[in-house]
Amino acid sequence: MQKIILTKVQKQILSNHANKEKPNESCAILLGTEKGDKSKVEKVFLTKNTDQSPVNFTISAEQRLEADKMEKELKLKIIGIFHSHPDSKAYPSSTDKKFMDLNPVVWVIFSGISKDFKAYVLESEISEIPIESE
Numbered sequence: 124m125q126k127i128i129l130t131k132v133q134k135q136i137l138s139n140h141a142n143k144e145k146p147n148e149s150c151a152i153l154l155g156t157e158k159g160d161k162s163k164v165e166k167v168f169l170t171k172n173t174d175q176s177p178v179n180f181t182i183s184a185e186q187r188l189e190a191d192k193m194e195k196e197l198k199l200k201i202i203g204i205f206h207s208h209p210d211s212k213a214y215p216s217s218t219d220k221k222f223m224d225l226n227p228v229v230w231v232i233f234s235g236i237s238k239d240f241k242a243y244v245l246e247s248e249i250s251e252i253p254i255e256s257e
């Protein structure tokens with residue numbers, strides 16, 4: 124089964140980002156390596172939510188381009204997309220599901236309510252995958 128490795132420090136960076144952006148959703152691009160079914164985050168790229176919305180997020184074309192550049196420079200792959208749900212649980216919304224289809228990487232969601240992280244992939248259905256710290 125697929126899983127994602129996210130260190131405690133990386134989680135701290137992401138939850139701080141989520142708290143700072145409240146009441147709006149926050150987002151980030153996760154770069155790392157893939158070995159078999161293990162995706163390991165090596166670099167967290169905090170991005171702006173250009174929607175400035177509590178229920179949606181969009182990463183600008185400029186920042187997506189910047190992430191493409193980081194892939195080459197750091198020899199990493201974009202393995203995940205992070206965003207927060209300030210006022211709901213860490214489960215993909217119907218909009219998220221649409222974008223998961225377009226961006227088939229691991230989707231990590233942080234809930235501002237439960238303060239925890241969940242990770243999902245979209246195959247034919249949404250399936251939750253484990254987050255490990257090492």
Ligand SMILES: [Zn+2]
Nearest residue numbers: 206215216219
């Ligand atoms: Zn969402």
